[in-house]
Each structure stands twice: as C-alpha cells, then as structure tokens.
Amino acid sequence: MAERTWETIESGTPDPMPFMHPVMKKNYGKWVFHSHPKPGVLYHRAENGDEVWTVKAGTQRQMDHYTIRKLADIADQFADGFVRFTTRSNIEYMVADKNKVEPLIKTLTDNGFPIGGTANSVSMIAHTQGWLHCDIPASDASGATKALMDELYHEFTHCEMPNRVKLSTSCCEINCGGQADIAIIIQHTKPPKINHDLVANVCERPSVVARCPVAAIRPALVNGKPSLEVDEKKCICCGACFPPCPPMQINDPEHSKFAIWVGGKNANARAKPTFHKLVAAGIPNNPPRWPEVSQVVKKILNVYKDDAHSWERLSDWVERIGWPAFFEKTGLPFTKYHIDNWRGSRSSLNASTHIRF
Ligand code: SF4
Ligand code: SF4
Helix, strand or coil: CCCCCCCCCCCCCCCCHHHCCHHHHHCCCCEEEEEEEECCEEEEEECCCCEEEEEEEECCCCCCHHHHHHHHHHHHHHCCCCEEECCCCEEEEEECCHHHHHHHHHHHHHCCCCECCCCCCECCCEECCHHHCCCCCCCCHHHHHHHHHHHCHHHHHCCCCCCCECEEEECCCCCCCCCCCEEEEEEECCCCEECHHHHHHHCCHHHHHHHCCCCCEEEEEECCEEEEEECCCCCCCCCCCCCCCCCEECCCCCCEEEEEEECCECCCCCCCCECCEEEEEEECCCCCCCHHHHHHHHHHHHHHHHHCCCCCCHHHHHHHHCHHHHHHHHCCCCCHHHCCCCCCHHHCCCCCCCCCC
16 A cells, blocks of 8 residues: 555645754754744754754745745755745744854845744734635735735834734635634625526525525525525625525625624633634725725724733733723724624624634
C-alpha cells in the first residue's frame, strides 16, 4: 500500500513537519524560553541553546503570483526557504541567524509588507472570500478588510492596545469569518426574492426547505410550476436558503447592510471563551472603501484603547464596565434591534445568534 503522505490526503489539516524550518523541527517540544523583542518579532530558545526569530508581516491575502514569488524569494534569501501563513493571512519567516533579522525586516518593509501583528497589536483581519472566490457573498469582505487595515496600519505595526485585538469580516450571515474581538458581518434586512421560473430546474426543494432554521419555507405551486414560498413573518433574513437555491436571491445593494459585533474570543486565557454580540446594525454596504464601517470600528477601538486595563481583552473590558457603559462610551445608539426577542430565543439567549443546522 502506498505510504500516506500529506500529498495523498485530500482533506483535513496537512502534516506540518515537512514544511517546518529545520531548527524548529529539530527542537520540537524542546523550547524553554520565548520573548517578544519588538512588534512583529518573536524569539524562541531551545534546551540546547538553538535560537529562532520569527518575523511576522502583513499581506493582502488575495495575492497575484508575482507577489507570492516575491515573498518566496525573500524566504529563500533570509529564511532557508521556509515560511508559514497564519490564520489571519500574516506571513511568518523563521530565521535561525540573528544577523538576518534586521535585513529581513528591511527587505519586507521596502517591498510594502508591514511588520507587526504580534502581542497587543491589532492583527490582520481574518476575512472571508468575497466576490473573488465565493458564490454567495453580499459584499467583498476582503475589500472591506483592505480599506480598514489601511486605516489601522499604525495599530498593526505598534503594540499599543490593552491586549491583542482580533478582527474578522464576513460577506454573508452564515459567517465563515468566525469569532473575533470585533466582527464585521453582512446583515440582510429583507427576505429572499424568489424567481419562480427557475426554482424547479435549479433547486432541490426538500433540502432547501430543510435548510431554513425557522421553518419559513414551504413547497408551493406558482403559475403551474413547482416552486417554494416564504412565510415572511417567520423569516429572519439569514440567507441560508440562497446557497442551495440561487433563485432565492437575498443579496441586495440597498437592503444588505453591515453589522458589527464585539467581544468574541476563542482562547481560554485569563477568561473563558465568549461569543461576540451585536452592537451596530444597518451600516451601509458601501464599496470600494466602506468608510462607515471603518468609522464604527475605529470608534470602538479608540475607546477600548483608552479605557481598558492592561491585558483586558475587549470582552473582559465590556464585562467589567457593562453593556450600558459600552454604548455610552462609544456613543453607539442602543436600539430595539439589540434585544433578542425572537420566539425561539430560549435556546439561543445564553449562547449566540449563530445559525445552526
Ligand atoms: S462569509 Fe459567506 S459569502 Fe463570504 S466567503 Fe464565507 S460563505 Fe462565502
Ligand atoms: S432567509 Fe433564512 S429564515 Fe428566511 S427563508 Fe431563507 S433560510 Fe429561512
């Protein structure tokens, strides 16, 4: 039987060992000390005295092959040809020779890749695919990310936040962007518009009916053709029916807005993991720079930076000051839409408003 290697496994996480810098592989599990000499640089020392510096740089994530080649050439020149990408699309170079650290930083900076994203900085935004790669987005999450990171450049390259700040953007409500200290998520505000001429040919109707989390979709006969209908009183405008049934169009240039959620975190360091909560809704989906989104995010970040104690994550800060103070300090309006009054909320009140299937 052929040996199973990372090349023969077509799903799941590949084995990282073949891609690891030789000094890291040699000292796997034997690191005794680490520090953070400056923003964007981490230092690790092993039991036997081996040392590794990790230099983290921001990228635009969706890259042409010229950029990839440039990053690869820099790896060949300084890091023995080894790199890794983080979940937030930062690129990390591992260097075993201290003398190469500063030249590597200079080369990356000269080529337009900022150094930062470590410790108590604002790291790159984990963003979803947007118009380039996904078939259901209502916006371009990657474009909104670029526009926002242009404005947060200083916070990426400096460690001036109370604790690390993780952001995410998502271009549909199904939200493959995940939890974040501040999450920017599309919010549909109108039920889907159905093209009844296409439903029978394009959609597998039972699976679309089953997909709706609030049982708002029913099979129906429209103009003599098998189709679907939506009970608009029940519909929560989640958009879950649109991927399996494109004739149920939910994206709308006016009624698909952006919403901002805060206080999510996956780590259990210092405090337990938390789900993010909605704080701003109805923000215009306004490409190509989404200025209204940037304005709200910067407002929250600035208040958090000024008001939180050292090492408080955004969720810890809100927990300490309370939600009324959060809205007071940020100046964001608290509206009836912040109250979860959905009749099925008994099972979601102490969890999240994420949609489950
Ligand atoms: S957030 Fe939604 S639209 Fe955007 S890439 Fe993920 S699944 Fe696609
Ligand atoms: S948008 Fe969501 S709630 Fe509304 S009909 Fe489609 S799946 Fe159901």
